[in-house]
Amino acid sequence: MNTVMKTSLLEELLSQQNIQNNLSVASLVEKILSRKEGTLTDTGAVLATTGKYTGRSPKDKFIIRDSISEDKVDWGNVNQPIDEAVFEKLYAKVIAHLKEKDEVFVFNGFAGADKNYRLPIQVINEFAWHNLFARQLFIRPTEEELTAHQPSFTVISAPSFKAEPSIDGTNSEAFILVSFKHKVILIGGTEYAGEIKKSIFSIMNYLLPEQNILSMHCSANVGNEGDVALFFGLSGTGKTTLSADPYRRLVGDDEHAWSSRGVFNIEGGCYAKCINLSEEKEPQIFNAIRFGSVLENVVMDDKSRIPNYENTSLTENTRAAYPLEHIDNIVNPSIAGHPNTIIFLTADASGTLPPISKLTREQAMYHFLSGYTSKLAGTERGVTEPEATFSACFGAPFLPLAPATYAKMLGEKIDQYDTNVFLINTGWTGGSYGIGSRIKLSYTRAMVHAALEGELNHVETTKDEIFGLDIPTQVAGVPDEILVPKNTWRDKQAYEEQAKELALKFHENFKKFSDASAEIAKAGPTYQNR
Template identity: 70%
Template sequence: MSTLSYETELDKVLKGDNICHDLPVSQLVERALDKKEGILTSTGALRATTGKYTGRSPQDKYIVEEGSVKEKINWGSVNQPISKEVFENLYKKVLGYLQSKDEVFVSKNFAGADKGYRLPIRVVNEYAWHNLFARQLFIRPSKEELASHVAEFTVISAPGFKANPMVDGTKSETFIIISFEKRTVLIGGTEYAGEIKKSIFSIMNYLLPERNVLSMHCSANVGDEGDVALFFGLSGTGKTTLSADPSRHLIGDDEHGWSHTGVFNIEGGCYAKCINLSEEKEPQIYNAIRFGSVLENVALDESRKPDYDDTSLTENTRAAYPLELIPNSMIPSVAGHPNTIIFLTADAFGVLPPISRLTKEQAMYHFLSGYTSKLAGTERGITSPEATFSTCFGAPFLPLPAYRYAEMLGEKINQHNAQVFLVNTGWSGGEYGVGKRMNLAYTRAMVQAALLGELNSVETIVDPIFGLNIPARCPGVPDEVLQPKETWADKEAYDVKAKDLAGKFQENFKKFANVSDEILNAGPTV
């Protein structure tokens, strides 16, 4: 089937009487309430639940094996190939399914705040609340832009349509399929809204490097003097929390591009993890959750007040809201080249320093490693902390070989003389269950010192196992906190745990056989 026939078939469906085009936020909320897709909370936000799928389904994500991309994609467990025939069959079935619905919701948006690199997209949803989610998370066109908007990629999400693996060639009832030639994402069998957001991110991670733009899974902010900071990290490490700084302007909380002119947000909203959210610790995020925002799988009390400490539905509770609800946000979310880059990790073993200064080679090593910890209780079967490595801090969303992104980062660090730091927002004084989570006030003080350049020339102490340069002093932080071993009562237990984690780093890094000796030797030694 040609691209033209796909467009004609979809356009025909989207001309139906059941199609609701570009509804404003208020009407999408009304439709979601009428359809009992969610309820209004005491804050005015819409709360929806997503059933058994409360997170992404990586085993059900595919890329169509097409001639134009076949030699470029890094095929494997992350980028699973699927045939054109399977995609075409499901595509026709999903379109037929949507035609049978009373209402289908369509919105036109953009991905990429820099107009030189933005991607016009269209999102087609079975659910009104999903369309509201997409409207708030992507970049909303002006009236003039809407009139001339021509989508270059379409996301079609039909959670109520479930695949039959025996007939449809999938692994389960759920599927997330990207076709680069047909410029289409097909989603079915899951109500988790994050699949919509992350499918577009995966597409941008393919398209932007082709234009010599580094796509990044990071948050970003900028100071009054134009100094830009990037915060890389996996879910739960503090990307959103640390970038929402009242003294700086938020560029974005999760996805960015770095071009020859500077950094730009790929999105127009934030998708914050809100487990244990409090107004005291994270006032900007807390106060952004109001009418127009979407809460996903958050428990409510009798008065419909969100209970952010309740994990009865999932630990992966989420809040989606437009960027402009954060005070001091940067609109449009475009800025210059980064001065400071921070890699965030939540080390549940309690052995990594709370902050360390990285050489360019160490930066490349830790970028490729993408380390953090999974905690006991967060996934079935995990009874103690587990080390997890996600290349470039975003492996599930990288269609191209990892080293492509790492090389681009290294080049940009060189070109713009960016200072790179590794910050551990995890445990201190012992591993999870023994020590305590790093004091957020201390982490903020360390990040602030890094952003102000106060750690660039301070005396450092080299960690004997990880080889990291640990600042001997940092304003607002007790000296002993900076040296992880000093916070442990049992020093021998620290050595055992540190060597164990170092070995895990080395074992994981064996898959990067093509890196230089300088990068390889920048990792821990045992």
């Protein structure tokens, strides 16, 4: 299929009478209810469920290997290649599938808040609730911008179209196919809305570095003095929670870019985890879930329509999607200056990493490339309890280029703008998962506050004997005894065994970064199995 043929198929679909273009929030909510795609909660938010796909399906995501991508993409288990012929056949089938539907929903908008670098996108959905999701998560155009809108990339999502692996060349009934040549992302077989959001992020991670812009899997906020903070971390580590700070203005909760002009948000909304959400602990997120928001896989009381955020019977990966405007103290437009502080977040299930440590430049590069956390249950299919994982740049599933590309850019920017970097563990203390307890959110917030206010720049530290990290001896609002993990364990020998095991996992993982400098390679855990 050549590009002209692809374009004609798409134009034919978009010219049909079943196309619903750029509907308002209210109209989409009406469609969702009339089509029985979801229900309303007591606050007016839409609640939808996604069937068996309650998280991303990374084994079903492929990049089309062609003349455009061949020499640029970092091929492997993350960026799985697939033949262009597979894409072409499925593309034609999905278009034919959508042409038979009573209604198909289209959203035109942007990725990238800085107008100098934004990407015009189009999202075509079989489901109205997916279209509402896209409308709230991406940047919504003005009427004037909509008139002149010409999409550079198109997402086509048809959840009820299921592939036949033996015929279609996929791994399962679900597929996420990314074609940089045809500028199309094709999604089928899965109802999980997060695939739409993350596919556009992958595109931006491919395009922005070409413009010498660092794309980042992080949240961002701004203090009263204009100081900017970035929070890196995988799903479940606290990016959204910790960046939604009542004393700081939110730039965005998940995806950003760092140009010569400063930081800008790639999205226009937030996609927050809802597990154990409460107004007391996370008031900004709790109060953002109102009319126009989308709840995903949350269980609700049928009579009162009140969501039960503690109920994990469908999944632990319950989600809320809402526009940034649902948060009171935001930066609008979502653009800020150069970061003063960077925080790497990890949810360590071994309970051995310090709650907070200040990183040298070399340690920052090491831990950025490592991207360690414990993958939490529900984020991906098949994950039922936390397991150690290393995701380069805290976002490997969404990085089409080699990790060194992004790491090199980050190191240069840290040097250029003299940015402080901290590693904060939001995971377990007093023991590993199942024995210890999750570090209190109030303690983590106190540590974040101290880091952002510069209170830890010149404090006394102690060196962790296994990880080689510099741990502050005191942090206001945090008990001294929890700062050194070993002190919180009753069984000190068990602690040492767990910590050494994790240190060796760091070393083993870092072997794949053979091109890293000796200084960076030496910045990892000091313990080695000699």
